[in-house]
Amino acid sequence: MTEYDVVVVGGGAAGLNGALMLVRSRRSVVVVDSGRPRNAPADGVHGLLGREGTPPAELLARGREEVRRYGGEILPGEVADVTRDGERFTVTLTDGSALHARRLLVATGLVDELPELPGLRERWGKDVVHCPYCHGWEIRDQAVGVLATGPMSVHQAQMFRQLSADVTYFAHTAPPTAEQAEELAARGIRVVPGEVAGLEIADDRITGVRLADGTVVARTAVAVATRMVARAGFLANLGLRPVPHPAGVGEHLPADPMGRTDVPGVWVAGNVTDLMAQVGPSAAAGAGAGAQINGDLVAEETRKAVAAYSAPTHGRMP
Known part of the structure; x- marks a missing residue:
């Protein structure tokens, strides 16, 4: 037919x-x-x-x-x-x-479309997530990193702050404005300047976020706005x-x-x-x-x- x-x-x-x-x-x-x-x-x-x-x-x-x-x-x-x-x-x-x-x-x-960074696609849908309503409960109370890529990243960080007290904002390609930085600070969200080079992965899980200068910030989950x-x-x-x-x-x-x-x-x-x-x-x-x-x-x-x-x-x- x-x-x-x-x-x-x-x-x-x-x-x-x-x-x-x-x-x-x-x-x-x-x-x-x-x-x-x-x-x-x-x-x-x-x-x-x-x-x-x-x-x-x-x-x-x-x-x-x-x-x-x-x-x-x-x-x-x-x-x-x-x-x-x-x-x-x-x-x-x-x-x-x-x-x-x-x-x-x-x-x-x-x-x-994910940023071209090592580890993101590999862990996508597992401990690399984008939506607090789809995956937030599953990473609650973990050390969450928000990879800033665009206009929704600060909002994304605030949403995941509802689910964990340990949220870090990686400025990467979307550093916060002065007003946004104040909002993040007020909620206890640390801002890490500089570009991100990739994720650290061991035993089939995220262990940290690696910056371009080689610094590794320990994290167990990463949120990114695609x-x-x-x-x-x-x-x-x-x-x-x-x-x-x-x-x-x-x-x-x-x-x-x-x-x-x-x-x-x-x-x-x-x-x-x-x-x-x-x-x-x-x-x-x-x-x-x-x-x-x-x-x-x-x-x-x-x-x-x-x-x-x-x-x-x-x-x-x-």
């Missing part, structure tokens, strides 16, 4: 929940899933009521099974390009195959491209509150448009977008039904 009401690109929480809403409305749906969720390195999903601590892979496996239960399809693969062909979209995969759909839900998430970039290059032929986020934290695909983009027939949900959304809000956004897409299809079908009903062949005149 290559003809669908909706192709969902992305098999994370947003994409699967959107697909679930659609298949329960008896829409033909396929989810194209690259199998590279953003939270794959994490041990568990946090802040999700009823599923606290569930391993990400387990949560997604349950979601895929629920979509299949109502007739939805899950297709492993990656989208290379999307074009409009009259009233439908042609979705071309990297293997050359093509799918056709009346509507498109994009939930491909984002890529976290640059978040929407995975959306395959939409270029539709005129949809990621743009800078107003908060200066990366690039996203803008949409209205229900996920509708400027391109008719294309909706987005999850981190591809809301860079800071956790799993719960992403899933909710997917459900909302799925309901909106179904409503849009119903409206289109009603217009066509009225036109056919009013045609002379039915003995009626407009």
Whole structure:
């Protein structure tokens, strides 16, 4: 089967929940899933009521099974390009195959761009973290280092101070202003000047942060604000491209509150448009977008039904 009401690109929480809403409305749906969720390195999903601590892979496996239960399809693969062909979209995969759909839900998430420092990527999602709500409890009361990289770093340090009394701010490429330095000092957050060269790792854990001058500051966890970039290059032929986020934290695909983009027939949900959304809000956004897409299809079908009903062949005149 290559003809669908909706192709969902992305098999994370947003994409699967959107697909679930659609298949329960008896829409033909396929989810194209690259199998590279953003939270794959994490041990568990946090802040999700009823599923606290569930391993990400387990949560997604349950979601895929629920979509299949109502007739939805899950297709492993990656989208290379999307074009409009009259009233439908042609979705071309990297293997050359093509799918056709009346509507498109994009939930491909984002890529976290980390500074190029030894140890960061290796420990990402373990003891190198970014979100106090996703990982803060797990590193509570530890010696936390905040690697300053941009406009959110001071705020990040203040958030992790709620979870540990031992927080050090490594100025690196984003030294605090005088006002920010006063705020950090007032909360007992030490500021270490100078650039960071990398992390010290031993026995599969962080033991310290190494400065460019060779000094090592003992730490057991590091928080860093990544640059978040929407995975959306395959939409270029539709005129949809990621743009800078107003908060200066990366690039996203803008949409209205229900996920509708400027391109008719294309909706987005999850981190591809809301860079800071956790799993719960992403899933909710997917459900909302799925309901909106179904409503849009119903409206289109009603217009066509009225036109056919009013045609002379039915003995009626407009």
